Amino acid sequence: MSVLPWKLVHNNWGSIGLAIPGVSLYLINENGEKLSACGIEGEIVCEGKNVSLGYAYSYKDLALGDVNNGIWETGDIAVVNENGLFSIIGRKKRIIKLYGNRVNLDEMETYLKGKGFSVVCVEKKKNCVLYFLTAQ
Secondary structure (H helix, E strand, O other): OEEOOHHHOOOOOOEEEEEOOOEEEEEEOOOOOEEOOOOOOEEEEEEEOOOOOOOOOOHHHHHHOOOOOOEEEEEEEEEEOOOOOEEEEEEHHHEEEEOOEEEEHHHHHHHHHHOOEEEEEEEEOOEEEEEEEEEO
16 A cells, blocks of 8 residues: 655655555544644545455455445554655554543553553553553
């Protein structure tokens, strides 16, 4: 769905790059609205004729055709920089609502690790649980 041209690798570590020919990549917010500003996080949407038709759970599902209508909401949370390059920063399923606030568990882990903790943040039955492995 994307490629990072070799000439851009050195200055764009961690980027997944640009959409491949025939594919359109863009970000959407929680309401499904397209985002256009750089640096705003949203879910990556991949659109094109070569996008997955959908999941087949049995052989009968293969006859359903393109249930995704050429559009796939990836579940990846990303930002786009000023050059149009996408960088994944987390997963949609790693985001929880805590007292009405959206919390990215990946960002929480990074923050706490930066404070000297070895931690794993998980959601367990709609509650945020922080597992502190070791504290320094």
